[in-house]
Amino acid sequence: MVAGAVVVFGLCAVMWVVWSAGRRSASEDQRPLAAGRADSGDARAERPRDAQSADGLPRASPFVQQQTASTGPVLASSFDALDTPRPSGHMGTLKRREETALAISPELRYRWAIGQRYGYRLTFRTEVEGKSVLCTGAVVLRVMPESRILEMLPDEAVSTGTAFVVNSYGYLLTCEHVVRNASKIEVRVQQQTYPAEVLVADEKHDVAILRVEAEGLPVLPLADSNAVQLAEGVRAVGFPLADMLGSTVKVTQGSVSGFVEVEGYREIQLDASINPGNSGGPLVDAQGRVIGIVNAKLVPGFASNVGFAVPVNVARRMLRAHGIPFATLEGQPAMDGPELARRVTPAVAFVQATVTPEGLGHGKLHLIEYSAYVEATGSDRGKVSLPGGGYGYGVMVVDEFGKVVLAKRTTLLPEILGPLGELALVRLSHTGQKNWSIEEKTAIGVAAGAEGPNPAFRFIRPDSRDVEEGDSSLISLVSVQSAVESTRYEVQSESGSTVRLKVEHELKTLHAEGERPLLKLSGSGFAEFDKAAGLPVRMHYQAICEGRTATGVSQTQLSVTYEKTDADRAAREVAKGSPKRIPGTPFMVTAKSVDEAVELLQSPVLSSLEKGAVLELLAVMPFEESRQQAVIEAVRPFLYDRMGPVEEAAKAMSVWGDEEELIALIPKWDRLDGFARNKIATRLGEMKSERGAEQLVMIVADHYRYEDEGPIFDALRKIGPPAEKWVFILLEHRDFRVRVETCRVLGQIGGTQSIPVLLRFLRRDRNVASQQAARAAVQKIRARMNTSEKPAGR
Secondary structure, three states: OHHHHHHHHHHHHHHHHHHHHHHHHHHOOOOOOOOOOOOOOOHHHOOOOOOOOOOOOOOOOHHHHHHHHOOOEEEEOOHHHOOOOOOOOOOOOOOOOOOOOOOOOOOOOOOOOOOOEEEEEEEEEEEEOOEEEEEEEEEEEEEEOHHHHHHHOOOOEEEEEEEEEEEOOOEEEEOHHHHOOOOEEEEEEOOEEEEEEEEEEEOOOOEEEEEEOOOOOOOOOEOOHHHOOOOOEEEEEEOOOHHHHOOOOEEEEEEEEEEEEEOOEEEEEEOOOOOOOOOOOEEEOOOOOEEEEEOHHHOOOOOOOOEEEEEHHHHHHHHHHOOOOEEEEOOOOOOOHHHHHHHHHHHEEEEEEEEOHHHHOOOOOEEEEEEEEEEEEOOOHHHOOOHHHHEEEEEEEEOOOOOEEEEEEOOOOOHHHOOHHHHOOOOOOOOOOOEEEEEEEEEEEEEOOOOOOOHHHOEEOOOOOOOOOOOOOOOOEEEEEEEEEEEEEEEEEEEOOEEEEEEEEEEEEOEOOOOOOOEEEEEEEEEEEEOOOOEEEEEEEEEEEEEEEOOEEEEEEEEEEEEEEOHHHHHHHHHHHOOOOOOOOOOOOOOOOHHHHHHHHOOOOOOHHHHHHHHHHHHHOOOOHHHHHHHHHHHHHHHHOOOOOHHHHHHHHHHHOOHHHHHHHHHHHHHOOHHHHHHHHHHHHHHOOHHHHHHHHHHHHHHOOHHHHHHHHHHHHHHOHHHHHHHHHHHHOOOHHHHHHHHHHHHHHOOOOHHHHHHHHHHHOOOHHHHHHHHHHHHHHHHHHHHHHOOOOO
């Protein structure tokens, strides 16, 4: 009995040792990270390996030693002694991260229709110092063809960044955004290129662990980022601007200029210049130890001498959680620049990530062009700045769930709210959840010379404008602050096809503990989304914008309301105030009526660019039959002016032209934009002529684009029986999708002569989908004819 008790006691002792070791391992790097306090993985907690294990625990048990050696930091006294063991869970090939897919199929998604326009009315109000300014206006969104997306997004986009080795068995750290959505990743380290895979990706903290098939790689030691001091000298190592400066490693010197507290860790701000390509690279101290992971995403393109880094303690926690040993370093003296570069750069890797358009968002991508007009009213409207005279425009690529993956745009409202065309977009859940949130890191710029009572105009989003070299609208920044933007959505109710969402939003700069943020924009509201139409129909948002100044805190109340309206009505609103002429610039002009637009097109004093703007306005003005001939005569000369606004003229003619003019545009089909192509097809269908049917069929035969298929076949259906004999031609088309759709059209408009044609087609076409469509068409025609042949009264 005593012996049994001893055995039990011994087992309990062993279990306690194991439990305490696991508890200590799990808790490392998870304590509150206050300034100047080391975590349990700190170098001061680690002794030489002959006295303790790699994690600072006694070598009491081989089992304990095995577990901690595969998860804890490995202490070295010099760079030459750096070493890391093979991770206990090391495998040959790692799977990419997979998102957890819910069983729910998302009902809420955008269902944009190519060629369609969507109109929204806008009301914006701001109140500051007891005074209120009201802005009203309209926005027109137009869905462009998919082929235009490829003009903005190549088949494959290759981005570059930096990574660094933390375990000699092929494990590297980088920024998550460097490899986000990549279909292929290649890492070059020590002049050897390896295919890489993402082992872990933390989008919230922007850190990723990569894995390559290699052993014996040089590693960098990881420091305790909580011990970093203000004004400490640092160096950023990486491959900035590889397309211009080449893919050789660069070292940038600077110092720590500040810290900001964010969710338990201190983000590091430095005064070194950080550029695209630096992202993912190590920020090292004078001993060559990594204190942070450089993040160029938070730095706007027109800011200089500013940089940010994610503290390396965030990465230490990730490595520990996945059983990947890493090295630490004690006793290494400070090194001069050349020595440090010689020691550090061999472990720094050049990263190339290939992203296809499909990888940029969830589901189908849409190209949306928008134009907007906003007008301020009230005696205090001077407190609201409306760039561009109240007229704005832009283009954006959006996925099925409202995520903007690429945009070029201007802003009209306070830039802190973002561009007008994006305000109406609700970010939907791509996994069908009832509650979801989106959190993103960003940067906020403080504009120079913008001191005033309204903080909404003192701060800008560096990505809210399309910045180009030589742009006179560039804003000089006093400083750039890292920030976090979070939006939470909740499905509140459903009525018919309308879903009402609760929306809560917050944007704030990161700040030191005990201080107010430099900027905080927080508010709530609701959005109504029509899931049948796949469009937002109404949105209302109220917020308070607080800005910290030298004398205190200024505050502004903001409210924004969007409501869906008739697209033509919205277009008239936009045209009413659209582009006013600005002294010293080549454009633009105002045209408030068709007659005024025609007069401006004939003016000898306007430039080609200004007349192009007038033609754009004509394309969105409501059609007036009584003015059709006058518009045709005014627009026609521009179609043949090779140095003039030909594309804008084609848009206007597609709206105002008669059948002759529309057919004359068809030889230019491949050079027309989606708006003009869709408008030509739609209007020829409305004219219901056999000649129009012939031209539409020839377009499919000679200029086939998949995105044109819907409007053209819809037009052939509208024309009806006069199109039947021309549609037969498309049964010979090389694309089976065209043949399938041709059969469907014949099933709707075909008569007796279609049946033998379809039966012959059935005998020779071997495509299963084509055969099914042909059989269904024959059955529909026969059923329709049998019905029409029945005697009256039966």
